[in-house]
Amino acid sequence: MLQCFEPGDHLWKMGGRFRGKLYDHHLIYKQRCADGHLIIENSFRARGVVEKCLSDNQLSVYQLYERPADSAACLAKAEAALVEKRGYSLLWYNCETFANDCTRGNGGSMQVRRATGHVALLSTAASSAVTSATVGLVTSTHKTVHVSDQGCFGLWKWLGYTHPVVKTVVVHHPAGIAAAAGAACGCCVWTVFAAFGRDAKKSRSR
Numbered sequence: 001m002l003q004c005f006e007p008g009d010h011l012w013k014m015g016g017r018f019r020g021k022l023y024d025h026h027l028i029y030k031q032r033c034a035d036g037h038l039i040i041e042n043s044f045r046a047r048g049v050v051e052k053c054l055s056d057n058q059l060s061v062y063q064l065y066e067r068p069a070d071s072a073a074c075l076a077k078a079e080a081a082l083v084e085k086r087g088y089s090l091l092w093y094n095c096e097t098f099a100n101d102c103t104r105g106n107g108g109s110m111q112v113r114r115a116t117g118h119v120a121l122l123s124t125a126a127s128s129a130v131t132s133a134t135v136g137l138v139t140s141t142h143k144t145v146h147v148s149d150q151g152c153f154g155l156w157k158w159l160g161y162t163h164p165v166v167k168t169v170v171v172h173h174p175a176g177i178a179a180a181a182g183a184a185c186g187c188c189v190w191t192v193f194a195a196f197g198r199d200a201k202k203s204r205s206r
Contacts (some may be wrong), residue, residue, distance in 0.1 A: 008071030
Protein backbone atom coordinates (compact mmCIF):
# COMPACT_ATOMS: atom_id res chain seq x y z
CA MET A 1 0.00 0.00 0.00
CA LEU A 2 1.39 3.38 -1.06
CA GLN A 3 1.85 5.81 1.81
CA CYS A 4 0.98 9.47 1.52
CA PHE A 5 4.22 11.46 1.59
CA GLU A 6 4.65 15.20 1.81
CA PRO A 7 7.21 17.39 0.01
CA GLY A 8 10.48 17.40 1.92
CA ASP A 9 9.93 14.02 3.62
CA HIS A 10 13.04 11.97 4.28
CA LEU A 11 12.30 8.43 3.04
CA TRP A 12 14.24 5.20 3.31
CA LYS A 13 14.17 1.59 2.15
CA MET A 14 16.29 -1.50 2.63
CA GLY A 15 18.94 -1.90 -0.08
CA GLY A 16 18.20 -4.30 -2.90
CA ARG A 17 21.34 -6.43 -2.64
CA PHE A 18 22.00 -9.18 -0.10
CA ARG A 19 18.30 -9.11 0.83
CA GLY A 20 18.61 -5.60 2.19
CA LYS A 21 21.09 -6.59 4.90
CA LEU A 22 24.09 -4.71 3.56
CA TYR A 23 22.79 -1.17 3.27
CA ASP A 24 19.70 1.08 3.30
CA HIS A 25 18.86 3.79 0.77
CA HIS A 26 17.67 7.31 1.67
CA LEU A 27 16.17 10.11 -0.40
CA ILE A 28 14.11 13.29 -0.24
CA TYR A 29 10.57 13.25 -1.59
CA LYS A 30 9.79 16.27 -3.77
CA GLN A 31 6.27 16.06 -5.21
CA ARG A 32 3.84 14.10 -7.31
CA CYS A 33 4.15 14.48 -11.06
CA ALA A 34 2.32 13.26 -14.16
CA ASP A 35 4.41 10.08 -14.42
CA GLY A 36 4.67 9.31 -10.72
CA HIS A 37 6.71 10.97 -7.99
CA LEU A 38 9.75 13.23 -8.13
CA ILE A 39 12.52 12.49 -5.63
CA ILE A 40 16.03 13.87 -5.05
CA GLU A 41 18.76 11.50 -3.96
CA ASN A 42 22.51 11.18 -3.75
CA SER A 43 23.08 8.22 -6.03
CA PHE A 44 26.05 5.86 -5.92
CA ARG A 45 25.46 4.84 -9.54
CA ALA A 46 25.13 8.42 -10.77
CA ARG A 47 28.04 9.47 -8.52
CA GLY A 48 26.18 12.50 -7.24
CA VAL A 49 22.90 14.21 -6.39
CA VAL A 50 20.19 13.62 -9.01
CA GLU A 51 16.46 14.04 -9.48
CA LYS A 52 14.39 11.02 -10.52
CA CYS A 53 10.81 10.11 -11.20
CA LEU A 54 9.57 6.97 -9.43
CA SER A 55 6.37 5.13 -10.21
CA ASP A 56 3.83 4.27 -7.52
CA ASN A 57 5.20 0.75 -7.45
CA GLN A 58 8.80 1.92 -7.03
CA LEU A 59 7.84 4.35 -4.27
CA SER A 60 5.75 1.77 -2.41
CA VAL A 61 8.88 0.12 -0.94
CA TYR A 62 9.89 3.35 0.82
CA GLN A 63 8.91 4.33 4.35
CA LEU A 64 8.94 7.65 6.17
CA TYR A 65 12.19 8.13 8.07
CA GLU A 66 11.76 11.73 9.20
CA ARG A 67 9.50 14.66 8.46
CA PRO A 68 11.44 17.95 8.59
CA ALA A 69 10.32 20.86 10.72
CA ASP A 70 10.75 23.14 7.70
CA SER A 71 9.83 21.28 4.52
CA ALA A 72 10.51 24.24 2.24
CA ALA A 73 14.04 24.67 3.61
CA CYS A 74 14.67 20.93 3.24
CA LEU A 75 13.65 20.94 -0.41
CA ALA A 76 15.61 24.11 -1.08
CA LYS A 77 18.75 22.50 0.30
CA ALA A 78 18.19 19.36 -1.76
CA GLU A 79 17.67 21.37 -4.94
CA ALA A 80 20.75 23.47 -4.20
CA ALA A 81 22.86 20.31 -3.94
CA LEU A 82 21.32 19.20 -7.24
CA VAL A 83 22.30 22.45 -8.95
CA GLU A 84 25.80 22.33 -7.43
CA LYS A 85 26.16 18.76 -8.74
CA ARG A 86 27.56 17.60 -5.43
CA GLY A 87 29.44 14.33 -5.77
CA TYR A 88 28.99 11.05 -3.94
CA SER A 89 31.27 9.83 -1.16
CA LEU A 90 30.61 6.53 0.58
CA LEU A 91 31.97 7.72 3.93
CA TRP A 92 31.45 11.48 3.89
CA TYR A 93 28.50 12.24 1.62
CA ASN A 94 26.38 9.21 0.84
CA CYS A 95 22.61 8.98 0.35
CA GLU A 96 21.88 9.02 4.10
CA THR A 97 24.30 11.87 4.77
CA PHE A 98 22.65 13.92 2.02
CA ALA A 99 19.11 13.27 3.29
CA ASN A 100 20.03 14.03 6.91
CA ASP A 101 21.79 17.22 5.86
CA CYS A 102 18.70 18.39 3.96
CA THR A 103 16.28 17.39 6.73
CA ARG A 104 17.99 18.76 9.81
CA GLY A 105 21.36 20.18 8.77
CA ASN A 106 23.23 17.27 10.34
CA GLY A 107 24.87 15.20 7.66
CA GLY A 108 25.85 12.20 9.79
CA SER A 109 25.27 8.63 8.68
CA MET A 110 24.12 5.97 11.13
CA GLN A 111 25.05 3.29 8.59
CA VAL A 112 28.67 4.48 8.45
CA ARG A 113 28.90 4.68 12.25
CA ARG A 114 27.50 1.17 12.61
CA ALA A 115 29.78 -0.24 9.93
CA THR A 116 32.80 1.43 11.56
CA GLY A 117 31.78 0.02 14.94
CA HIS A 118 31.35 -3.48 13.50
CA VAL A 119 34.77 -3.36 11.84
CA ALA A 120 36.48 -2.08 15.00
CA LEU A 121 34.88 -4.67 17.29
CA LEU A 122 35.44 -7.50 14.81
CA SER A 123 39.09 -6.53 14.40
CA THR A 124 39.59 -6.45 18.17
CA ALA A 125 37.97 -9.84 18.73
CA ALA A 126 39.76 -11.41 15.76
CA SER A 127 43.21 -10.12 16.73
CA SER A 128 42.75 -11.37 20.29
CA ALA A 129 41.63 -14.78 19.01
CA VAL A 130 44.64 -15.02 16.69
CA THR A 131 46.98 -14.07 19.53
CA SER A 132 45.39 -16.68 21.77
CA ALA A 133 45.69 -19.36 19.07
CA THR A 134 49.30 -18.42 18.32
CA VAL A 135 50.50 -18.21 21.90
CA GLY A 136 48.33 -21.00 23.26
CA LEU A 137 46.43 -21.30 26.52
CA VAL A 138 49.08 -23.45 28.21
CA THR A 139 52.85 -23.66 28.14
CA SER A 140 55.54 -25.88 29.64
CA THR A 141 58.23 -24.83 32.05
CA HIS A 142 61.10 -26.52 33.85
CA LYS A 143 60.98 -26.77 37.60
CA THR A 144 63.57 -28.19 39.96
CA VAL A 145 62.20 -30.37 42.75
CA HIS A 146 63.99 -32.28 45.49
CA VAL A 147 63.20 -35.96 45.90
CA SER A 148 64.26 -38.36 48.58
CA ASP A 149 67.16 -40.67 47.93
CA GLN A 150 66.22 -44.34 47.83
CA GLY A 151 69.71 -45.88 48.06
CA CYS A 152 70.93 -48.34 50.71
CA PHE A 153 67.53 -49.92 51.30
CA GLY A 154 65.93 -46.56 52.06
CA LEU A 155 68.60 -45.49 54.56
CA TRP A 156 69.31 -42.22 52.84
CA LYS A 157 65.60 -41.46 52.70
CA TRP A 158 65.30 -42.27 56.40
CA LEU A 159 68.20 -39.93 57.12
CA GLY A 160 66.52 -37.18 55.04
CA TYR A 161 68.87 -37.08 52.08
CA THR A 162 67.44 -35.65 48.86
CA HIS A 163 68.69 -34.82 45.38
CA PRO A 164 67.45 -32.28 42.80
CA VAL A 165 65.45 -33.41 39.79
CA VAL A 166 64.38 -31.17 36.87
CA LYS A 167 60.80 -31.84 35.77
CA THR A 168 58.73 -30.39 32.96
CA VAL A 169 55.36 -29.09 34.15
CA VAL A 170 52.42 -27.63 32.19
CA VAL A 171 51.11 -24.25 33.36
CA HIS A 172 48.60 -21.68 32.09
CA HIS A 173 50.03 -19.17 29.64
CA PRO A 174 49.20 -15.64 30.99
CA ALA A 175 49.29 -13.99 27.57
CA GLY A 176 47.18 -16.73 25.97
CA ILE A 177 44.58 -16.62 28.74
CA ALA A 178 44.43 -12.81 28.56
CA ALA A 179 44.03 -12.89 24.76
CA ALA A 180 41.28 -15.52 24.96
CA ALA A 181 39.45 -13.45 27.57
CA GLY A 182 39.81 -10.38 25.35
CA ALA A 183 38.38 -12.28 22.37
CA ALA A 184 35.42 -13.51 24.41
CA CYS A 185 34.77 -10.02 25.79
CA GLY A 186 35.03 -8.52 22.30
CA CYS A 187 32.51 -11.03 20.94
CA CYS A 188 30.08 -10.19 23.77
CA VAL A 189 30.40 -6.45 23.16
CA TRP A 190 29.99 -7.00 19.41
CA THR A 191 26.82 -9.04 20.00
CA VAL A 192 25.33 -6.33 22.23
CA PHE A 193 26.31 -3.65 19.70
CA ALA A 194 24.66 -5.59 16.86
CA ALA A 195 21.48 -6.19 18.88
CA PHE A 196 20.97 -2.73 20.41
CA GLY A 197 22.90 -0.39 18.11
CA ARG A 198 20.22 -0.26 15.43
CA ASP A 199 18.63 2.90 14.15
CA ALA A 200 15.54 3.40 16.29
CA LYS A 201 13.66 5.15 13.48
CA LYS A 202 14.11 2.16 11.19
CA SER A 203 13.33 -0.38 13.90
CA ARG A 204 10.07 1.39 14.55
CA SER A 205 9.11 1.15 10.90
CA ARG A 206 9.98 -2.50 10.27
